[in-house]
Amino acid sequence: MKIKLIPNDEQDLSKVFIFLLPLVVLLSASINFLKDAFRSFSNVLPGNQVLNYGFLDKLSNQISFNFLFSFILVVTVVYLLSKSLGRSIIIFPLFFLTGLGLIGIEFMDVVLAFLSPEQLLDLGNTSVLLLIKILLVGAFLGLILLNFLAKKEPSIFLSSQFLLGAVVFYLISLLIYRSEYTVMSDNFFINSMYLSTHIYVGCSFVFLSIFYFLITKGMQATLFSKTLGTISFWGYLFLLPWTGFKYFYGTTLPDWIENVSIYLSLSLIIPLLALIVNYSKTVATKENKEPVFSILISFAFVVFGLTNVLQIISSISNVTPIVSLSNFEYSVRYGYMYSLILILIPFVYHLVPKIYGREFIYGRLETFNAYLLGTSVVATLSLNALIGINSGFSWNAGANAGNPTIYGEGFLITWSLISTPYTLILFLSLLFLLSTFMFTLSTLKAIIGGSVTESETVSEISGDNDE
């Protein structure tokens, strides 16, 4: 195994990233577990400026939604962009530096959080580094657009479309983000816009980019319909940015925006249907019969579909007031993130032979891990949804009686309803941590000790752009 720290091309860079990726996932799962532990057992655990639920929650958000997300985004762009455009990346040194800078600046936010915990905002970013992030993502987007202009494939494959969309919305989310609010409704509005553009759209698009690559190239199947792929692309692009506002139903946000959010969330059924039909019909023609690989992709798809269903359910007029301002939104937020992590695992397994020229063998460890990952993630999402409904019901029951239960004694009643699911989530976080550890082990084992096989080389279509 030879990894170049200064890579010459995207293949070399992918080598570095595939090696580091499982470690970043492991870091994210560890902080998530620690956060859950401090939520349920803060009274028996040692606490200080860093070891407390409030700080760990923000840190977990920074690591999962910003650092890990940017890492996955850059990895996917580096590998998939050149392949789907039919050419090696142009101005590669600049591309490499921008990608590295983007990951570096998100990591810097993690380091900065320990140095000055009060600087870290609710969703992870610090206002100090926000401007540099905007510049770097802007540069990254510019380089991607240059590559699009110089493409050699006659048409743009769905994976590239989704990647471009993800980077555009990453930039939008950073432009939206603010650290200080003067008006309460601005806080709700901006938080909601940031959640929708950064997490809902960002994670979904990177997920769909890898997903379309794996169900066609990975499974060696024939893509059923490009039209359905395009419907899901434009559908999610127009609908997802609006879906966050409904979780602030009944607050100081204007009513019209809450109503629009509710109806556009219901419309998510259109791209979801397109995706389900495209997936099932495409997978029916698969030639890759490796069951673990298929199971991992299926689990990722189930989690993504479930997240969409939760979005749709929470838009039903009788349900929205119950789940608004409750933990229900967490299951949606984490649903998108978990589906991305789940699809990442078969992606890495698929790339190990291609990048390193080492065979990846699906043994008992990988089979066990696939089921463990899938079940722990699905159970976590369901429990978060249950917590949202329980607390929402409790608050509404109190409110209908003229006594909101978010204060004092009422809060204790609510807590008694949700503390058991929280403890179960802690246990599932532990299982998830274990799964990510096993994933790291499998990947490193294959990279270091796998039998030698033919690796992929950087290929480029001869001639000019066909269009």
Next chain:
Amino acid sequence: MSELLAKVAEILGAPETLVQRSAEARAEASGNTVEEVLQSWAGGEAIAASAPTAEASVTEEAPVEEVVAEEAPVEEVKEEVVAEEVPVAKSVTTKVETVIKKVSMANNTMGIKLNTETTLPRWLNFSFMIIPVFILIGMINTSGAQECGVNGILDVDRKSQQTVNCDGSPFEGKGVASTNAVNYVAVGQQVYSGAAACAGCHGANGGGGVGPSFIGGALYKTFPTCADHAKWIQLGSAGWQAEVGAAYGAEDTISIGGMPGFQGKLTEEELMAVVVFERVVFGGGNTEEVLIDCGLLETEEEEENIEAVSTTP
């Protein structure tokens, strides 16, 4: 073999993988080897040895024997046999074209195939048409909810956070006497959205949320009089339970705790202002009547009485 495959692929203008698959399928169906099939496609002999064709030529050979006696027509019959071979080759080509038509390349670099003869299920097409229509109807129906001016709802200036009329002009309270120094509605609105954060639970437009709704007559149903309303805000549910009892309001709603008491947190004026604001803006009450009910404005009769008392020696 691979050269032959490449040649055929070039002739047919199709990817090698597809030609290989088609040749394999053809070979399996015809009982020939893949190489023979490829040779026939490359311009060599047609697959005369294929099972069904062989049978056909055997049956067609029978008349040849009959004609053998007359030597001359033999050649004609031979021509007929040759003529029979042409459609076989044609059908092979047509079949190959059909297979190739169905699949094209979605991405050449990655070798991702795309089904080009996809017909979407009818139910899916129907769903794509009908769902947006329902969504649109729903959006239109709800777009008019809680508009400015309905149920006495006023607008809020986003920058100053002051209550304003629907046209953006400053709101000074309906029928507030000019002698009244305090604009209770405007102050109440500020308290409602700011200091007391009532809006967080009861909604910016009083539509409810975590806390109960005030609009649609709900407020006056629970608190027909200003005094009860003010006392509830002052004491909160805990204070009410201790001082008054388990039930509150005109409908004897059972208090189970939750509403914070604002005594000491708001000044007397702020507390009354928020009561007036809620009763006027969300309850739809007349400002003057509300102020009178709350004891913040004296009626003309009272004023006259006061004047009479003050002028009495």
